[in-house]
Amino acid sequence: xxxxxxxxxxxxxxxxxxxxxxxxxxxxxxxxxxxxxxxxxxxxxxxxxxxxxxxxxxxxxxxxxxxxxxxxxxxxxxxxxxxxxxxxxxxxxxxxxxxxxxxxxxxxxxxxxxxxxxxxxxxxxxxxxxxxxxxxxxxxxxxxxxxxxxxxxxxxxxxxxxxxxxxxxxxxxxxxxxxxxxxxxxxxxxxxxxxxxxxxxxxxxxxxxxxxxxxxxxxxxxxxxxxxxxxxxxxxxxxxxxxxxxxxxxxxxxxxxxxxxxxxxxxxxxxxxxxxxxxxxxxxxxxxxxxxxxxxxxxxxxxxxxxxxxxxxxxxxxxxxxxxxxxxxxxxxxxxxxxxxxxxxxxxxxxxxxxxxxxxxxxxxxxxxxxxxxx
Ligand code: GLY
Numbered sequence: 001x002x003x004x005x006x007x008x009x010x011x012x013x014x015x016x017x018x019x020x021x022x023x024x025x026x027x028x029x030x031x032x033x034x035x036x037x038x039x040x041x042x043x044x045x046x047x048x049x050x051x052x053x054x055x056x057x058x059x060x061x062x063x064x065x066x067x068x069x070x071x072x073x074x075x076x077x078x079x080x081x082x083x084x085x086x087x088x089x090x091x092x093x094x095x096x097x098x099x100x101x102x103x104x105x106x107x108x109x110x111x112x113x114x115x116x117x118x119x120x121x122x123x124x125x126x127x128x129x130x131x132x133x134x135x136x137x138x139x140x141x142x143x144x145x146x147x148x149x150x151x152x153x154x155x156x157x158x159x160x161x162x163x164x165x166x167x168x169x170x171x172x173x174x175x176x177x178x179x180x181x182x183x184x185x186x187x188x189x190x191x192x193x194x195x196x197x198x199x200x201x202x203x204x205x206x207x208x209x210x211x212x213x214x215x216x217x218x219x220x221x222x223x224x225x226x227x228x229x230x231x232x233x234x235x236x237x238x239x240x241x242x243x244x245x246x247x248x249x250x251x252x253x254x255x256x257x258x259x260x261x262x263x264x265x266x267x268x269x270x271x272x273x274x275x276x277x278x279x280x281x282x283x284x285x286x287x288x289x290x291x292x293x294x295x296x297x298x299x300x301x302x303x304x305x306x307x308x309x310x311x312x313x314x315x316x317x318x319x320x321x322x323x324x325x326x327x328x329x330x331x332x333x334x335x336x337x338x339x340x341x342x343x344x345x346x347x348x349x350x351x352x353x354x355x356x357x358x359x360x361x362x363x364x365x366x367x368x369x370x371x372x373x374x375x
Contacts, residue, residue, distance in 0.1 A: 001058065001215075002189050007141065010232040012161045016141060016225050018218055022168035023129065027062030027100075030127055033163055034064065037096040039127075041068040042113040044077065045102040050174050055104060055129070067093050071109070072311060075261050078108050078147040086116045097121050100163070107139035107267070111157070118160035125163040127135075132345045133183025134268050136167040136202070137224035137304035138245075138337055142232040142282075150330050153253065153261070159237055169217045169227070180210060181305050185248075185275070190224045192275050193247045194231075196346030198223050207244050207304050236294030243350045247340040254325035255309075258316050259327030266359025269306045277299065278305050280362050281354065282341045292345055309366040316370070319363035323356065 002019030017029060030039065034048050041060065043052060045265045048070040069089045087202035090101065103126055109224075111129050117126035128140035146157015172180060184206070191199030196277030202220070208214040228245065235242040252270030259265040300307040309316060317325070328335055336352045339359075343349065 001218070003218060005222065005225055005229050008227040009018055009161060009236060014041075014161060016164065016165040016229065017169060018136075018167045018169065018221050018225065020168065020170040020214055022166040023051060023171060024058045025061070026055055026129065026166060027064045029104070029164065029166055030059070030100065031062045031064065032102055033125065033127070037063050038065045038067075039100050039102050040090055040093050040095050041066055041102040041104050042090075042109055042116065043070050044073040044106070044109050045070045046073045047105045047109070051131065051171055052104070055102075069105075071112070071246055073108070075108060075148070078112055079103050079184050080147065083116065083147050083151040086112060087120055090116060090120050095120065095124060097124055099124055100131060100325055101126040101141075103127070103162075104129045104131065105135070106130065107135045110135050110140050111145050111154070114143070114160055114162065115147060115157050118145055118158040123160065126160070128162045128165045128330065130165070130167055131171045132223075133172055133180055134186050135183075136169070136172075136221050138186045138228065140165050140167070141228045142242075142245075143226055143236070144323075147271075148153055148261075153256070158250065161236075167221055169214060169221060173212065173219060175344060177304075178212070181303060182266040182272075184210065184303060184306065185268035185270075185272035186298065188296075189222050189247050189271055189275055190227045192279070192342065192345055193244050193340070193348040194227055195223070196344065199345050200225075202327070203299050203302075206299065210303060221298075240350070243305070243338060244340055244348050245347050246338075247342075248272070248276075248278050250274065250321075250326050250337060250339055251277045251326075254322045255316075256314065257325045257328065258322060259312065259314070265306075265312055272300050272305050273308060273311070275363060277366065278340060279342055280366075281339070281358055282343075284358050284362060285341065285354070287349075288342050288344050292342065295345065308369060309363075310370045312370075316367065319360045319367060323360060326359075345367050353363070 005016040102115040130136045130140035143161035149155040251274035282288045339354045
């Protein structure tokens with residue numbers, strides 16, 4: 001069973017196809033977009049090893065040739081040197097204006113390949129075939145593309161919408177449990193920000209979904225993508241509502257910076273902890289009930305996920321240090337930090353009126369729960 005969603009963006013509208021076996025039928029899915037039967041695939045070495053032969057066979061089924069470049073896996077690839085290599089390789093492959101670039105990998109490859117497509121010959125079309133849960137529910141949809149700068153994550157980039165997204169839940173089976181659960185952090189985020197009924201569904205079905213239940217995986221990806229598609233259609237370039245998708249991210253970006261963007265904390269793990277902290281701050285401000293943050297943490301714990309600063313190994317800065325790192329966030333406007341707060345589970349809103357003292361108190365208490373002195 002393959003589900004289809006539409007991201008309604010006028011002449012840049014596109015489908016998100018969700019189901020099992022989409023890599024194997026990639027040729028049939030992509031063929032209607034092609035001016036000639038040839039695509040250039042950007043991927044990473046891990047995904048290439050596991051799935052590139054299936055993609056090649058899936059494309060060959062409809063007579064489509066494929067050239068591919070596999071970059072090293074990991075966040076370090078989202079940088080100028082690898083970006084330059086990818087763009088020059090695409091030019092060497094004589095990829096023309098009417099051709100299609102395929103991003104085949106997780107969020108790093110999707111962001112880098114999308115940005116390469118955005119600037120190549122002033123813009124060529126691209127197709128996202130996301131292979132991580134995080135990329136399937138978040139980064140492959142909505143057209144944010146880019147690379148990191150020494151000054152911070154995702155600071156160089158462009159909005160460039162894909163022409164098609166193929167989310168094959170079958171490939172999620174090769175993810176490590178840790179990577180799967182990190183992606184699940186973004187799934188939970190959707191329930192928390194705008195759909196209490198989805199959060200309840202996740203409370204009931206999360207463990208089965210993590211254990212490999214395919215129909216439940218399809219349903220979780222579908223509901224996540226539907227919410228993202230609706231928000232992106234309302235606010236493509238994040239002038240308003242799209243910022244809701246950043247629930248938990250201001251805390252997350254500070255924690256990622258504090259842990260050196262390393263394996264100590266994966267992005268989705270930081271999002272999960274960030275969501276719990278956002279609900280904690282909301283409760284302290286009297287915006288939502290005291291039970292809400294406990295319920296968020298309870299579900300994350302049931303899933304075996306990180307829920308708190310105490311779950312991050314090694315040193316962390318003190319509360320002021322973390323707040324300084326939040327100040328580097330892209331979401332600072334006129335020196336004021338924007339937060340996503342919540343009135344209840346499923347009712348998030350954007351505000352720049354959060355008292356710094358409350359954020360500091362919540363972080364100080366969370367650091368105390370670690371039982372080690374901050375440095
Ligand atoms: N990941 C947040 C967004 O796409 O807006």
